[in-house]
Amino acid sequence: MPLRLRFLPGFLLLPVLFRLSAAIYTPIREYSGTDFFSEWDYYGFIDNTTWGNVTYVDQNTGTSQGLTFIDSSTGHAIIRVDNTTNIPAAQTVNRNSVKITTKDAYPIGSLIIIDVSHIPYGCSVWPSFWMLGTNILWPLGGEIDIIEAINNLNSNQYALHTTPGCYLAANSSQTGNTIETDCSTGQGCLVQETKPNSFGSGFAQAGGGVFATQLDVSGIYMWFWTVSISQSISNRPDSIIVSNSQRSSIPASISQADSASTMNLTDWGTPTAAYLSTGCNISQYFQPQQLVLDITLCGVW
Ligand SMILES: *[C@@H]1O[C@H](CO)[C@@H](O)[C@H](O)[C@H]1NC(C)=O
Ligand SMILES: *[C@@H]1O[C@H](CO)[C@@H](O)[C@H](O)[C@H]1NC(C)=O
Ligand SMILES: *[C@@H]1O[C@H](CO)[C@@H](O)[C@H](O)[C@H]1NC(C)=O
Ligand SMILES: *[C@@H]1O[C@H](CO)[C@@H](O)[C@H](O)[C@H]1NC(C)=O
Ligand SMILES: *[C@@H]1O[C@H](CO)[C@@H](O)[C@H](O)[C@H]1NC(C)=O
Ligand SMILES: *[C@@H]1O[C@H](CO)[C@@H](O)[C@H](O)[C@H]1NC(C)=O
Numbered sequence: 001m002p003l004r005l006r007f008l009p010g011f012l013l014l015p016v017l018f019r020l021s022a023a024i025y026t027p028i029r030e031y032s033g034t035d036f037f038s039e040w041d042y043y044g045f046i047d048n049t050t051w052g053n054v055t056y057v058d059q060n061t062g063t064s065q066g067l068t069f070i071d072s073s074t075g076h077a078i079i080r081v082d083n084t085t086n087i088p089a090a091q092t093v094n095r096n097s098v099k100i101t102t103k104d105a106y107p108i109g110s111l112i113i114i115d116v117s118h119i120p121y122g123c124s125v126w127p128s129f130w131m132l133g134t135n136i137l138w139p140l141g142g143e144i145d146i147i148e149a150i151n152n153l154n155s156n157q158y159a160l161h162t163t164p165g166c167y168l169a170a171n172s173s174q175t176g177n178t179i180e181t182d183c184s185t186g187q188g189c190l191v192q193e194t195k196p197n198s199f200g201s202g203f204a205q206a207g208g209g210v211f212a213t214q215l216d217v218s219g220i221y222m223w224f225w226t227v228s229i230s231q232s233i234s235n236r237p238d239s240i241i242v243s244n245s246q247r248s249s250i251p252a253s254i255s256q257a258d259s260a261s262t263m264n265l266t267d268w269g270t271p272t273a274a275y276l277s278t279g280c281n282i283s284q285y286f287q288p289q290q291l292v293l294d295i296t297l298c299g300v301w
Contacts, residue, residue: 018111018263025111025263029104032259034070036077042068043099043294049138052126052296054081054097067098076117081125081295099294105134107288110215111263112146113254117208117227119147120295121200126150127295129211133287139163141287145188146213146222147199150301154200156211158222158273159188162285169279172219176272183280191273195249197226210250214265215289217282221271225250 018025031039043056062068068079082096106112112131119127128148133141143161158176160166166183168191176191183189193199197206206228214221227248248255251267275282 018113023264025265027259027261027263028110030259031102032077033075036070037062037068037100039103040100040293041103043101046094047097047099047296047299050126050296050299050301052097052299053094054296055094056099056294057096061096062098065096067096068100079293079295081120081297095297097295097297099292099296101132102291105288105290106131106215108215108217108282108286110289111265112213112215112291113210113263114146114212115208115210116147119199119203119208121149121152121204123151124297125295126297126299126301128292130292131213131289132292134290136287139184142285142289143188144213144215144220144286144289146211149199152200154198154202156193156198156203156224157190158193159183159190160220160275160280160285161188162280166280166285168273169276172274172276172279173270174272174274175270181279183275183285189275189280191222193224193272195224195226195272197228198224210254212254212268214271215282215286217277219274219276219280220282220286221275222273223268223271225254 018027042059042062044058045056047054047056057065057067065082067082070077079098079100085095087093087095114129129146130148131144131146139161140163145159147156148159149156160183162183164184168178168181168189170181174191176194179190179192180187181189197203197209203209206226209224209226212223227250253264253267257263
Protein backbone atom coordinates (compact mmCIF):
# COMPACT_ATOMS: atom_id res chain seq x y z
CA MET A 1 0.00 0.00 0.00
CA PRO A 2 2.43 2.66 -1.12
CA LEU A 3 1.90 6.40 -1.07
CA ARG A 4 4.04 7.81 -3.83
CA LEU A 5 5.14 11.37 -4.37
CA ARG A 6 6.29 12.07 -7.86
CA PHE A 7 7.64 14.42 -10.44
CA LEU A 8 5.49 16.05 -13.06
CA PRO A 9 7.43 16.15 -16.33
CA GLY A 10 10.04 18.85 -16.02
CA PHE A 11 8.80 19.78 -12.63
CA LEU A 12 9.64 19.65 -8.99
CA LEU A 13 8.96 16.84 -6.57
CA LEU A 14 6.91 18.09 -3.73
CA PRO A 15 5.90 19.09 -1.09
CA VAL A 16 7.31 22.51 -1.82
CA LEU A 17 6.84 25.34 0.61
CA PHE A 18 6.65 28.97 -0.26
CA ARG A 19 6.51 32.23 1.65
CA LEU A 20 4.42 35.20 0.59
CA SER A 21 5.85 38.53 -0.44
CA ALA A 22 3.72 41.07 -2.35
CA ALA A 23 1.21 38.50 -3.72
CA ILE A 24 4.00 36.26 -5.03
CA TYR A 25 5.34 33.25 -3.16
CA THR A 26 9.06 32.46 -3.22
CA PRO A 27 10.24 28.86 -2.63
CA ILE A 28 11.72 28.18 0.81
CA ARG A 29 11.99 24.38 0.84
CA GLU A 30 11.53 21.43 -1.47
CA TYR A 31 11.31 17.86 -0.21
CA SER A 32 12.52 15.74 -3.12
CA GLY A 33 15.19 13.53 -4.56
CA THR A 34 17.48 11.06 -2.83
CA ASP A 35 17.55 13.01 0.45
CA PHE A 36 13.73 13.33 0.63
CA PHE A 37 13.54 11.47 3.97
CA SER A 38 16.43 13.30 5.67
CA GLU A 39 14.28 16.28 6.67
CA TRP A 40 11.56 14.22 8.36
CA ASP A 41 11.42 12.52 11.78
CA TYR A 42 10.04 8.98 12.03
CA TYR A 43 7.41 8.41 14.75
CA GLY A 44 8.94 5.13 16.00
CA PHE A 45 6.10 3.72 18.16
CA ILE A 46 2.53 2.46 17.99
CA ASP A 47 -0.35 4.58 16.62
CA ASN A 48 -1.25 6.18 19.96
CA THR A 49 -3.22 9.06 18.40
CA THR A 50 -5.77 7.29 16.17
CA TRP A 51 -5.28 3.72 17.52
CA GLY A 52 -4.89 1.94 14.23
CA ASN A 53 -3.42 -1.58 14.19
CA VAL A 54 0.03 -0.40 13.19
CA THR A 55 3.43 0.27 14.66
CA TYR A 56 5.07 3.27 13.03
CA VAL A 57 8.67 2.25 12.41
CA ASP A 58 11.85 4.20 13.14
CA GLN A 59 14.06 5.28 10.26
CA ASN A 60 16.40 2.26 10.31
CA THR A 61 13.50 -0.19 10.28
CA GLY A 62 11.68 1.78 7.58
CA THR A 63 14.76 1.73 5.38
CA SER A 64 15.77 -1.91 6.03
CA GLN A 65 12.22 -3.23 5.52
CA GLY A 66 11.69 -1.15 2.39
CA LEU A 67 8.80 0.82 3.89
CA THR A 68 10.34 4.19 2.97
CA PHE A 69 12.50 4.55 -0.10
CA ILE A 70 13.19 6.50 -3.27
CA ASP A 71 12.23 4.54 -6.38
CA SER A 72 15.40 4.44 -8.46
CA SER A 73 13.71 4.57 -11.87
CA THR A 74 11.22 7.38 -11.20
CA GLY A 75 12.75 9.30 -8.30
CA HIS A 76 9.44 9.06 -6.45
CA ALA A 77 9.49 9.04 -2.64
CA ILE A 78 7.43 6.09 -1.40
CA ILE A 79 6.03 5.23 2.02
CA ARG A 80 4.20 1.94 2.44
CA VAL A 81 2.72 -0.60 4.84
CA ASP A 82 4.43 -3.96 5.45
CA ASN A 83 2.45 -6.44 3.30
CA THR A 84 4.44 -9.64 3.71
CA THR A 85 4.65 -10.40 7.45
CA ASN A 86 2.01 -12.81 8.75
CA ILE A 87 0.38 -10.97 11.71
CA PRO A 88 -1.76 -13.13 14.02
CA ALA A 89 -4.97 -11.39 15.19
CA ALA A 90 -4.17 -10.04 18.63
CA GLN A 91 -4.52 -6.73 20.40
CA THR A 92 -0.81 -6.43 21.00
CA VAL A 93 0.58 -7.27 17.56
CA ASN A 94 0.54 -4.59 14.91
CA ARG A 95 1.60 -4.37 11.30
CA ASN A 96 4.53 -2.08 10.55
CA SER A 97 3.75 1.20 8.81
CA VAL A 98 5.13 4.72 8.50
CA LYS A 99 4.41 8.12 10.03
CA ILE A 100 6.87 10.90 9.29
CA THR A 101 6.84 14.55 10.41
CA THR A 102 8.93 17.40 9.01
CA LYS A 103 11.70 18.66 11.25
CA ASP A 104 10.73 22.23 10.30
CA ALA A 105 7.45 24.01 11.04
CA TYR A 106 5.82 26.54 8.70
CA PRO A 107 4.01 29.66 9.93
CA ILE A 108 1.02 31.60 8.61
CA GLY A 109 2.18 33.11 5.31
CA SER A 110 3.23 29.72 3.90
CA LEU A 111 1.98 27.88 0.82
CA ILE A 112 2.31 24.09 0.63
CA ILE A 113 2.02 22.11 -2.63
CA ILE A 114 2.16 18.32 -2.75
CA ASP A 115 2.23 16.30 -5.96
CA VAL A 116 1.10 12.70 -5.40
CA SER A 117 0.99 9.88 -7.95
CA HIS A 118 -0.65 7.22 -5.79
CA ILE A 119 -2.61 7.00 -2.53
CA PRO A 120 -3.57 3.59 -1.08
CA TYR A 121 -7.30 2.86 -0.75
CA GLY A 122 -9.60 -0.02 0.15
CA CYS A 123 -10.98 -1.59 3.31
CA SER A 124 -9.21 -0.56 6.54
CA VAL A 125 -6.67 1.75 4.89
CA TRP A 126 -6.35 5.31 6.24
CA PRO A 127 -3.70 7.37 4.48
CA SER A 128 -3.19 11.06 5.22
CA PHE A 129 -1.16 14.18 4.56
CA TRP A 130 -1.78 16.80 7.20
CA MET A 131 -0.24 19.53 9.35
CA LEU A 132 -0.07 20.00 13.08
CA GLY A 133 0.83 22.99 15.30
CA THR A 134 4.07 22.45 17.21
CA ASN A 135 4.87 21.77 20.82
CA ILE A 136 1.50 22.06 22.51
CA LEU A 137 -1.34 19.73 23.40
CA TRP A 138 -3.73 18.84 20.57
CA PRO A 139 -5.60 20.78 19.22
CA LEU A 140 -4.19 23.95 20.81
CA GLY A 141 -1.80 24.58 17.90
CA GLY A 142 -4.41 23.74 15.24
CA GLU A 143 -4.51 20.84 12.78
CA ILE A 144 -5.02 21.09 9.02
CA ASP A 145 -6.01 17.93 7.13
CA ILE A 146 -5.14 18.15 3.43
CA ILE A 147 -5.46 14.54 2.20
CA GLU A 148 -7.65 12.35 4.34
CA ALA A 149 -10.13 9.63 3.47
CA ILE A 150 -10.60 5.95 4.31
CA ASN A 151 -11.84 2.61 2.99
CA ASN A 152 -13.76 2.89 -0.28
CA LEU A 153 -14.52 6.63 -0.14
CA ASN A 154 -13.93 8.11 -3.56
CA SER A 155 -13.60 11.78 -2.66
CA ASN A 156 -11.02 13.49 -0.50
CA GLN A 157 -11.98 15.48 2.61
CA TYR A 158 -10.42 18.61 4.06
CA ALA A 159 -10.72 19.72 7.69
CA LEU A 160 -9.41 22.00 10.40
CA HIS A 161 -9.28 20.93 14.04
CA THR A 162 -9.13 23.66 16.71
CA THR A 163 -10.26 24.58 20.19
CA PRO A 164 -13.83 26.08 20.35
CA GLY A 165 -14.54 29.37 18.52
CA CYS A 166 -13.27 28.64 15.00
CA TYR A 167 -15.87 28.13 12.22
CA LEU A 168 -16.08 27.75 8.47
CA ALA A 169 -17.82 31.04 7.50
CA ALA A 170 -21.14 30.38 5.78
CA ASN A 171 -20.46 32.82 2.96
CA SER A 172 -17.05 31.52 1.94
CA SER A 173 -16.48 31.10 -1.78
CA GLN A 174 -15.49 27.46 -2.34
CA THR A 175 -16.36 24.59 -4.69
CA GLY A 176 -16.44 21.82 -2.04
CA ASN A 177 -19.44 20.57 -0.02
CA THR A 178 -19.49 21.77 3.56
CA ILE A 179 -20.23 18.82 5.89
CA GLU A 180 -19.50 20.52 9.23
CA THR A 181 -18.82 24.18 10.06
CA ASP A 182 -17.57 23.90 13.68
CA CYS A 183 -13.82 23.20 13.71
CA SER A 184 -13.87 22.06 17.37
CA THR A 185 -16.14 19.03 16.75
CA GLY A 186 -14.79 15.48 16.44
CA GLN A 187 -14.70 15.53 12.64
CA GLY A 188 -13.57 19.16 12.53
CA CYS A 189 -14.95 21.68 10.02
CA LEU A 190 -15.18 19.27 7.13
CA VAL A 191 -15.35 20.02 3.41
CA GLN A 192 -15.74 17.28 0.80
CA GLU A 193 -14.08 17.48 -2.61
CA THR A 194 -16.54 17.69 -5.54
CA LYS A 195 -14.02 17.39 -8.39
CA PRO A 196 -13.59 13.83 -9.75
CA ASN A 197 -10.66 11.51 -8.99
CA SER A 198 -9.59 13.04 -5.66
CA PHE A 199 -9.30 9.69 -3.83
CA GLY A 200 -9.69 5.93 -4.24
CA SER A 201 -9.47 4.01 -7.52
CA GLY A 202 -10.29 7.17 -9.52
CA PHE A 203 -7.24 8.94 -8.10
CA ALA A 204 -5.03 5.94 -8.90
CA GLN A 205 -6.35 5.52 -12.45
CA ALA A 206 -5.98 9.22 -13.19
CA GLY A 207 -2.31 9.03 -12.25
CA GLY A 208 -2.65 11.15 -9.15
CA GLY A 209 -3.03 14.85 -8.55
CA VAL A 210 -1.78 18.00 -6.87
CA PHE A 211 -3.03 19.46 -3.58
CA ALA A 212 -2.21 23.01 -2.44
CA THR A 213 -2.81 24.72 0.90
CA GLN A 214 -2.45 28.45 1.51
CA LEU A 215 -2.02 29.45 5.14
CA ASP A 216 -2.78 33.16 5.28
CA VAL A 217 -4.04 35.66 7.89
CA SER A 218 -7.10 36.17 5.67
CA GLY A 219 -7.93 32.46 5.73
CA ILE A 220 -6.81 28.90 5.00
CA TYR A 221 -7.49 27.82 1.41
CA MET A 222 -7.15 24.39 -0.22
CA TRP A 223 -7.11 23.33 -3.88
CA PHE A 224 -7.03 20.01 -5.73
CA TRP A 225 -6.25 19.29 -9.40
CA THR A 226 -6.41 15.84 -10.96
CA VAL A 227 -3.67 14.86 -13.40
CA SER A 228 -6.13 13.43 -15.91
CA ILE A 229 -9.48 15.04 -16.54
CA SER A 230 -10.45 12.69 -19.37
CA GLN A 231 -10.07 9.24 -17.87
CA SER A 232 -12.65 7.50 -20.08
CA ILE A 233 -10.97 8.05 -23.45
CA SER A 234 -8.05 5.77 -22.57
CA ASN A 235 -10.50 2.84 -22.54
CA ARG A 236 -10.77 2.81 -26.37
CA PRO A 237 -8.16 0.26 -27.56
CA ASP A 238 -9.37 0.54 -31.17
CA SER A 239 -8.77 4.25 -31.64
CA ILE A 240 -6.24 6.98 -31.78
CA ILE A 241 -7.79 9.88 -29.96
CA VAL A 242 -6.26 13.30 -30.34
CA SER A 243 -7.40 15.33 -27.40
CA ASN A 244 -8.69 18.81 -28.08
CA SER A 245 -8.48 19.83 -24.47
CA GLN A 246 -5.73 20.31 -21.94
CA ARG A 247 -5.08 16.82 -20.57
CA SER A 248 -4.22 18.02 -17.14
CA SER A 249 -6.25 20.35 -14.98
CA ILE A 250 -3.13 21.44 -13.10
CA PRO A 251 -2.61 25.20 -13.59
CA ALA A 252 0.36 26.29 -15.71
CA SER A 253 1.85 28.23 -12.79
CA ILE A 254 2.43 24.83 -11.13
CA SER A 255 2.93 22.44 -14.07
CA GLN A 256 5.46 24.75 -15.76
CA ALA A 257 7.34 25.67 -12.59
CA ASP A 258 10.78 24.45 -11.59
CA SER A 259 12.21 24.39 -8.08
CA ALA A 260 13.33 28.03 -8.29
CA SER A 261 10.03 29.41 -9.63
CA THR A 262 7.98 31.87 -7.66
CA MET A 263 4.29 31.03 -7.36
CA ASN A 264 1.48 33.34 -8.50
CA LEU A 265 -1.97 32.00 -7.61
CA THR A 266 -3.88 34.02 -10.22
CA ASP A 267 -4.67 30.99 -12.45
CA TRP A 268 -5.66 28.64 -9.62
CA GLY A 269 -9.41 29.28 -9.65
CA THR A 270 -11.79 28.99 -6.71
CA PRO A 271 -10.46 26.79 -3.88
CA THR A 272 -12.31 23.63 -2.81
CA ALA A 273 -12.22 24.74 0.82
CA ALA A 274 -11.96 28.35 2.04
CA TYR A 275 -11.81 28.94 5.79
CA LEU A 276 -12.08 32.74 5.98
CA SER A 277 -10.73 34.68 8.95
CA THR A 278 -14.24 36.17 9.37
CA GLY A 279 -15.25 32.75 10.75
CA CYS A 280 -11.97 31.76 12.37
CA ASN A 281 -9.16 34.01 13.61
CA ILE A 282 -6.33 32.13 11.87
CA SER A 283 -3.53 33.82 13.87
CA GLN A 284 -5.21 32.88 17.12
CA TYR A 285 -5.92 29.20 16.35
CA PHE A 286 -2.90 28.17 14.24
CA GLN A 287 0.71 27.86 15.41
CA PRO A 288 3.52 27.11 12.92
CA GLN A 289 2.69 23.74 11.34
CA GLN A 290 4.74 20.58 10.84
CA LEU A 291 3.80 18.41 7.85
CA VAL A 292 2.84 14.79 8.51
CA LEU A 293 2.58 11.84 6.09
CA ASP A 294 1.24 8.55 7.38
CA ILE A 295 -0.74 5.39 6.64
CA THR A 296 -2.67 3.65 9.41
CA LEU A 297 -5.03 0.64 9.32
CA CYS A 298 -8.44 0.67 11.06
CA GLY A 299 -8.29 2.99 14.10
CA VAL A 300 -10.59 5.73 15.42
CA TRP A 301 -11.84 7.73 12.41
C1 LIG B 1 2.74 8.21 22.18
O1 LIG B 1 3.77 7.39 22.71
C2 LIG B 1 5.04 8.05 22.80
C3 LIG B 1 6.08 7.01 23.25
O2 LIG B 1 5.67 6.36 24.40
C4 LIG B 1 4.95 9.23 23.75
O3 LIG B 1 6.19 9.92 23.78
C5 LIG B 1 3.87 10.18 23.25
O4 LIG B 1 3.70 11.23 24.17
C6 LIG B 1 2.55 9.43 23.07
N1 LIG B 1 1.59 10.35 22.46
C7 LIG B 1 0.36 10.46 22.91
C8 LIG B 1 -0.52 11.42 22.17
O5 LIG B 1 -0.05 9.82 23.86
C1 LIG C 1 3.49 -6.17 -1.46
O1 LIG C 1 3.57 -4.91 -2.11
C2 LIG C 1 4.47 -4.89 -3.21
C3 LIG C 1 4.60 -3.45 -3.68
O2 LIG C 1 3.34 -2.91 -3.97
C4 LIG C 1 3.96 -5.84 -4.27
O3 LIG C 1 4.85 -5.86 -5.36
C5 LIG C 1 3.84 -7.24 -3.68
O4 LIG C 1 3.25 -8.10 -4.63
C6 LIG C 1 2.99 -7.23 -2.41
N1 LIG C 1 3.06 -8.53 -1.77
C7 LIG C 1 1.99 -9.15 -1.31
C8 LIG C 1 2.24 -10.46 -0.61
O5 LIG C 1 0.86 -8.71 -1.44
C1 LIG D 1 -6.81 -3.58 16.43
O1 LIG D 1 -6.69 -2.68 17.51
C2 LIG D 1 -7.87 -2.66 18.33
C3 LIG D 1 -7.69 -1.52 19.32
O2 LIG D 1 -6.44 -1.53 19.92
C4 LIG D 1 -8.04 -4.02 18.98
O3 LIG D 1 -9.22 -4.03 19.77
C5 LIG D 1 -8.17 -5.08 17.89
O4 LIG D 1 -8.21 -6.36 18.45
C6 LIG D 1 -7.00 -5.00 16.94
N1 LIG D 1 -7.26 -5.89 15.81
C7 LIG D 1 -6.38 -6.81 15.40
C8 LIG D 1 -6.82 -7.63 14.22
O5 LIG D 1 -5.31 -6.98 15.94
C1 LIG E 1 -18.78 37.08 5.07
O1 LIG E 1 -19.59 37.56 6.14
C2 LIG E 1 -18.84 38.29 7.10
C3 LIG E 1 -19.76 38.55 8.30
O2 LIG E 1 -21.04 38.95 7.86
C4 LIG E 1 -18.32 39.55 6.45
O3 LIG E 1 -17.57 40.31 7.38
C5 LIG E 1 -17.40 39.16 5.29
O4 LIG E 1 -16.96 40.31 4.60
C6 LIG E 1 -18.12 38.25 4.32
N1 LIG E 1 -17.13 37.73 3.39
C7 LIG E 1 -17.40 37.53 2.11
C8 LIG E 1 -16.27 36.92 1.29
O5 LIG E 1 -18.46 37.80 1.59
C1 LIG F 1 0.19 37.17 -11.47
O1 LIG F 1 -0.28 36.70 -12.71
C2 LIG F 1 -1.29 37.52 -13.28
C3 LIG F 1 -1.84 36.83 -14.51
O2 LIG F 1 -0.80 36.38 -15.34
C4 LIG F 1 -0.72 38.90 -13.58
O3 LIG F 1 -1.72 39.73 -14.11
C5 LIG F 1 -0.19 39.49 -12.28
O4 LIG F 1 0.46 40.72 -12.54
C6 LIG F 1 0.81 38.55 -11.61
N1 LIG F 1 1.14 39.09 -10.29
C7 LIG F 1 2.36 39.47 -9.97
C8 LIG F 1 2.54 40.08 -8.62
O5 LIG F 1 3.31 39.31 -10.73
C1 LIG G 1 -6.86 37.47 16.15
O1 LIG G 1 -5.91 36.85 16.99
C2 LIG G 1 -4.73 37.61 17.15
C3 LIG G 1 -3.73 36.74 17.90
O2 LIG G 1 -4.34 36.15 19.02
C4 LIG G 1 -5.07 38.91 17.86
O3 LIG G 1 -3.90 39.69 17.99
C5 LIG G 1 -6.10 39.66 17.03
O4 LIG G 1 -6.52 40.82 17.73
C6 LIG G 1 -7.30 38.80 16.73
N1 LIG G 1 -8.16 39.47 15.76
C7 LIG G 1 -9.46 39.62 15.96
C8 LIG G 1 -10.20 40.31 14.87
O5 LIG G 1 -10.02 39.21 16.96
